[in-house]
Amino acid sequence: MALDKDVLDQLLDTLGRFVREKLVPLEHKVAEDDAIPAEVIAAMREMGLFGLSIPEEYGGLGLSMADEVQVAFQLGQTSPAFRSLIGTNNGIGSQGIVIDGTEEQKQNYLPRLAAGEIVGAFALTEPESGSDAGSLRTTARRDGDHFILNGTKRYITNAPQAGLFTVFARTDLDSRDARGVSAFLVEAGTPGLSLGPIDKKMGQKGAHTCDVIFEDCRVPASAILGGREGQGFKTAMKxxxxxxxxxxxxxxxxxxxxxxxxxxxxxxxxxxxxxxxxxxxxxxxxxxxxxxxxxxxxxxxxxxxxxxxxxxxxxxxxxxxxxxxxxxxxxxxxxxxxxxxxxxxxxxxxxxxxxxxxxxxxxxxxxxxxxxxxxxxxxxxxx
Structure with a gap:
């Protein structure tokens, strides 16, 4: 939903001043420390930046796409690390739930994502699967009313800070394309889920990526995004x-x-x-x-x-x-x-x-x- 023009102008003005006065002076420090100061993260939560694109009924601002890109113009005026921290909560870390999630999944996760209480991560890329996402090898084998996940995801943005992972895994173990892939909502701390070391990157210091590893990670069938198998790749495309x-x-x-x-x-x-x-x-x-x-x-x-x-x-x-x-x-x-x-x-x-x-x-x-x-x-x- 588009914001009233006066409200949008006020948001953009406030954000512009925040970028110029608070974020720009910290660019060198963030790059040197490879970390965003806690007080900046708290300020971003208070401004509602973690929930820009999440619907209002779930605690977000519910910006239209036209409003969101104007906000992104402002966020782009400084180090990409600041934008990256909130990027997954507003994009690939939440929009799958917004578009295809069950009502229970929306009620459970979207308010916390919008408030910045948890950070979302989108676990699709693998060591042998990047642009060819349909060839992913992570498996999800059914075991009664649960699934057992095994595999490794690579270069996952915000994984070191994430509280929720949208994980793409092959539920049809005989398939060889995207039609056998499902998406799962897996919380950090689930037994069998572990993280690799933080990647040392060419740039964007302060924005972190790492491997996400699944070793007999057991999740309930209710963790399937939207409650339907075989829809994961379609959700990713949406x-x-x-x-x-x-x-x-x-x-x-x-x-x-x-x-x-x-x-x-x-x-x-x-x-x-x-x-x-x-x-x-x-x-x-x-x-x-x-x-x-x-x-x-x-x-x-x-x-x-x-x-x-x-x-x-x-x-x-x-x-x-x-x-x-x-x-x-x-x-x-x-x-x-x-x-x-x-x-x-x-x-x-x-x-x-x-x-x-x-x-x-x-x-x-x-x-x-x-x-x-x-x-x-x-x-x-x-x-």
């Missing part, structure tokens, strides 16, 4: 449009931050007796970045509005994810170039953003997967 638009919006925010920092530096830094901003080749890089960021912003806003209107935006959401994630990579590269040597030095933060944004082209569907989705949908529509 949440992707929203996730792709959200990531696209975050990339727009990050690009706008990098452009602002680059322009400021170019106007202050002098070479050959004049500011860098007076050189036409610097101007070209600034102009290209501004044009591409504006194009991505327009794409995301229009597709979000169409999704709220009930239109099928599967192709366009993939276009947004593809363009925006590639765009922010180009903007970050130009930002390093504009800053010159300073862009390569940690003190300025530009090299950190350069590393941080690289991940967006990989997770929640690689650039190549988006290309396949777009092209296959085009062919299907034409036929």
């Amino acid at each position: 949440v992707l449009d929203r996730g792709r638009l959200h990531i696209g919006a975050v990339c727009v925010g990050l690009a706008e931050r990098l452009i602002r920092d680059s322009l400021s530096y170019a106007m202050e830094r002098k070479q050959f007796g004049q500011p860098l901003a007076e050189f036409q080749l610097i101007q070209a890089m600034l102009a290209d970045s501004r044009a591409e960021a504006y194009a991505a912003r327009c794409m995301v806003l229009e597709t979000a509005r169409r999704r709220d209107a009930g239109q099928n935006v599967n192709t366009d959401a993939a276009c947004c994810k593809l363009f925006a994630t590639e765009m922010v990579g180009r903007v970050a590269d130009r930002a390093v170039q504009i800053h010159g040597g300073a862009g390569y030095i940690a003190d300025y933060g530009i090299e950190r953003f350069y590393r941080d944004v690289r991940l967006f082209r990989i997770y929640e569907g690689t650039t190549q997967i988006q290309q396949l989705v777009i092209a296959r949908n085009m062919i299907r529509e034409a036929a």
